[in-house]
Amino acid sequence: MDRLRRGSPLVRFLVRRILIAVLLVWGITLVTFVLTNLVPGDPVAANLGQRAVADPAIVAQWRADHGLDKPLPQQYVLHLESLLHGDLGTSQQSHRPVGDDLAEFVPATLELAGAAITVSLVLGVVFGLIAALRRDRLPDHVLRMLSLVGISVPTFWLALVAFYVFFYRLQITPGSGRVDPGLGAPESITGLYTVDAALTGRWDIFVSAVGHLLTPALVLSLYTIALLTRFTRSAVLEVLGQDHVRAGRAKGLPRRVILRSYVLRSALVPIITVAGLAFGSLLSGTVLVESIFAWPGVGQYAYKSATTLDLPAIMGVGLVVGVVYLVINLIVDVLYGVIDPRVRLR
Template identity: 40%
Template sequence: MLTMIGKRLLFAIPSLIGVVIVTFLLTRALPGDPAAYFAGPAATKEAVEQIRKKLGFDKPLIEQFFRYTNDLAHGDFGTSLTTGQPVAAELRSRLPASAELTLLGLLVSIVIAIPLGVLAATRPGSWIDHLCRVTTTAGVSLPVFFTGLVLVYVFYFRLGWSPAPLGRLDVFYSTPPTVTGFFLIDTLIARDFEAFRSALNQLILPAVTLAIFSLAPIARMTRASMLAVLASDFVRTARASGLSPGKVIVTYAFRNAMLPVITTLSMVFSFLLGANVLVEKVFAWPGIGSYAVEALIASDFAPVQGFVLTMAVMYVLLNLIIDILYGVIDPRVRLEG
């Protein structure tokens, strides 16, 4: 297992190097001049050139790249021109908000999608099978930002059941002492149950928005994988041996059907990292997605580069976790690694 983990980490290094190069080149190719943006519309050409020189944009592209990679090697992601703060510190403070939202959305979708897919596979043609198909079709068809806007309109504007989508906590509650950065956990550690309820209420709609988006592929893959396994020879043998239907499904079929589902979970999580950007803007969520969008609008290169690199590292770590889960579920993976 350790050998497999080492190989995966070694193979991830070229990918991260490629992400750094591509991100650097793409940000430089974007339209707009950061120096002109921050100098203002009334600035003279000399003032713009002075700002460009101060930012180092007057240097050759290759020199800018080596300077950027040297800073990365020392853990320096640069400084945001819009906020004046180090990008690494901004990402570190905002990452827990994005992680809490994404993980809760994924957890909600897993809790709903996997049982729904299993029930649909064990009862083909039933009402729950049709419900699974309708739900997955709706989840694939609806854009994530549209789903969020509809939920806000219905549950906040029309029914008044949800609080105003203005961040992680209601304005009447103070931020809990930072332990994990996850407000649901930190409020419980601080025994501030009113703040916990406020944090949970603020999380429900954005998490459900992400869950609807990610529920469809998980449920469809679970149903398809379970149908394939239930039609296999070893399941028919287990049934012929007199085992109970529940034991056949849980012990034999479900475990063997989980490998493709886990692969789907890794892809869904990567999709959620992208969809999280739109959800954060809809719900005014102070995560790294909204931070990157604001920086992109302002042609602020450093936060965008830091955001993309952070997403790449998270994706590499996610794939490593998936490989470890493969080894737990199927010992043959450990032997091959």
């Protein structure tokens, strides 16, 4: 402990964040368990049907098999014990371990959300920088109008329009799924089809996977691009008026140096914060896009689990999404220290 206190401020800061994250994970398990069990509806009826529910012996046996015959506090303790052993329970629908189901579906959502946030960061930061540097000129007005449209258009409506126009009418994009049906999935290494296809040298699958990924990723990224454009514009405009930027200009530094080392570096801290939250939202908000494009991700898995009251699966999805948010926040904290020296010295 003494070594930790005498160590780097950034290390102490990260250790505190990790300890807080552990407590938050416990809180996530408690919240997901309580909310799942407060959902109205009978999981017995949802899984067995009305005829089986009419037989008390069948109902009692089903509840005993799934641990629902015990008091809720005891159920929660057993749930925590299982989690500590890496067991998320068994899905009442697929009859497979929830961990195995999530290992199959989560990489698909990570691939889709990762592509969307990458496109969003590149385009959002570039557009926001252009709008700030051309303040109150034609490019600024055009980008502000387009960003307003991007924030206002519902994602599910845009997904339907994109699928109908580009696939059904123009036939210039692939259909649903992650790859063409005739190719099949690549050898599983990471679960990300584009990465696995590249690692195994299956470039035909790689091209097909990128083609299937492009349209849903662009649709999903539109809102985030618009959000980052507006936020980057505001952050850059604020930095442009600060003393250190004016001092750099007074020294006669080249424009690109001022933009890269003075403006962008100072503006990146709030931009990274928004990007981290946006990535978490993309992971947890892909349900409609995945349904429209038949993308076999965690969004569809969560929806089917919710409609059938598959309690272990619902709690597993809630835990995974919560942990993803915590990991993203931890990464953002590390990036703070890399970008802003005040965090390293504080």
